[in-house]
Amino acid sequence: MRKIGIGLIGTGFMGKSHAMAWRAAASFSGDVQPVLVSVADIDGAAAERAAAQFGFQRWTSQWQDLIEDPEIDVISITSPNRFHAEQSLAAIAAGKHVHCEKPLAPNSETAERMARAAAEAGVVTQVGFNYVKNPLLKLAKQMIANGELGEITGFRGIHAEDFMASPELPWSWRLDPSGGAGAVADLGSHILGMARFLLGPISGMFADLDTVVKARPEKAGSATMKAVEVDDIARLTVKFARGCSGQIEANWVASGHKMQLGFEVTGSKGALIFNQERFNELQFFRNTDTESRNGFTTIVAGPDHAPYGLFCPAPGHQIGFNDLKTIEMLEFIQSIMQGKAQGPDFQEAWEIQKLVDAALRSSRERSWVTP
Structure with a gap:
């Protein structure tokens, strides 16, 4: 069975929804198993609580730790909008697949830069238009x-x-x-x-x-x-x-x-x-x-x-x-x-x-x- 390591940024409303969704997806994903590796939040106590609640292997108050973690294949971003570009581009540069909540960026110029970077890196992306x-x-x-x-x-x-x-x-x-x-x-x-x-x-x-x-x-x-x-x-x-x-x-x-x-x-x-x-x-x-x-x-x-x-x-x-x-x-x-x-x-x-x-x-x- 192939395992895919998940790193989650943010523990608010959407962060909790992502964590539950990744856990639930593990029941239906067949030969591919998402693994909750690490969760990051600027509030370390919130990250620690989320790790315990949802079963992440570890937690951190620095989102950059997730980018550098070799066990993480996917970065799931639920931070405030103004951080989406920086976090997504860092993940893409590290060769990680990215799921980012909407809106993707503050303007179309930044969104274009993010889309082009993902295409050039050959990583798969998704944005949270879940409806x-x-x-x-x-x-x-x-x-x-x-x-x-x-x-x-x-x-x-x-x-x-x-x-x-x-x-x-x-x-x-x-x-x-x-x-x-x-x-x-x-x-x-x-x-x-x-x-x-x-x-x-x-x-x-x-x-x-x-x-x-x-x-x-x-x-x-x-x-x-x-x-x-x-x-x-x-x-x-x-x-x-x-x-x-x-x-x-x-x-x-x-x-x-x-x-x-x-x-x-x-x-x-x-x-x-x-x-x-x-x-x-x-x-x-x-x-x-x-x-x-x-x-x-x-x-x-x-x-x-x-x-x-x-x-x-x-x-x-x-x-x-x-x-x-x-x-x-x-x-x-x-x-x-x-x-x-x-x-x-x-x-x-x-x-x-x-x-x-x-x-x-x-x-x-x-x-x-x-x-």
């Missing part, structure tokens, strides 16, 4: 490609959450402009990536970005306010290279929404509706139905939608967020073994970052732009 790993999203993509919706006429997409809604929430790394844009990068990259996954390249856009909360407490309980320089809401009108148009929104101050990542695709023969808050369901409408019997049909996730069956033998029992992350890591292992990306990889993340940059430029110039 497109949903078996029902793959079904939706297949249905669109097969022509079941006919000619595509429109797309409406949204990623809205409320974790930044309170103006009392203190300034944090998410608002640091050195890490890139705000909601349009953090949430928008997901729905932009999903739009590309389903319908292909976006050839033009007009964007309106808005900062709703202009200043936040410098830290919890502080009366000192710090200006917010990134967007809270992004509204985009887009044109797809295939010919249809659409609207996309990214919003992290959407009170009441915890995970409204969804889309509606309309076509000449039917439509699809999806919402991540009920991500084991896909709504399908066929306009061949008689008027007295028309309406959306609910497609419920089950073993017929691979790889759902790895997790549960019964339809309708549902898979969860961390299962999507496990699927992501399983496909990454397959990519490493095959020597080619299944995506989304650094190249695709660069394409998505071009769209984020285009949104910033369009909003600033108040004009249509080509990514």
Whole structure:
């Protein structure tokens, strides 16, 4: 059995998700066994706790230790955005495969440099757009490609959450402009990536970005306010290279929404509706139905939608967020073994970052732009 050594950078929300996914992937990966070698966090105590909780062989407070560790083949990066480039490029230079959370970089120029470095080094990369790993999203993509919706006429997409809604929430790394844009990068990259996954390249856009909360407490309980320089809401009108148009929104101050990542695709023969808050369901409408019997049909996730069956033998029992992350890591292992990306990889993340940059430029110039 071949073993692949894993080094994890970061122990926050996504760090824990990565650790659980790598552990779970070991149950399904056949002749390839991911081994949790080491975990790094600037907070050494957090790294030590994560090592004990998830079964890493060792821990460190210096991420560079993972790059230099000969037993580590894969670097899994879940650090704040502004560190992604430095850590990824160091791992690539050391000949290690890299999984990095999104957004890949603060701008498309840096993302391009990362993608080119990975290609030249011959390492396999993956970026954490795990929502497109949903078996029902793959079904939706297949249905669109097969022509079941006919000619595509429109797309409406949204990623809205409320974790930044309170103006009392203190300034944090998410608002640091050195890490890139705000909601349009953090949430928008997901729905932009999903739009590309389903319908292909976006050839033009007009964007309106808005900062709703202009200043936040410098830290919890502080009366000192710090200006917010990134967007809270992004509204985009887009044109797809295939010919249809659409609207996309990214919003992290959407009170009441915890995970409204969804889309509606309309076509000449039917439509699809999806919402991540009920991500084991896909709504399908066929306009061949008689008027007295028309309406959306609910497609419920089950073993017929691979790889759902790895997790549960019964339809309708549902898979969860961390299962999507496990699927992501399983496909990454397959990519490493095959020597080619299944995506989304650094190249695709660069394409998505071009769209984020285009949104910033369009909003600033108040004009249509080509990514």
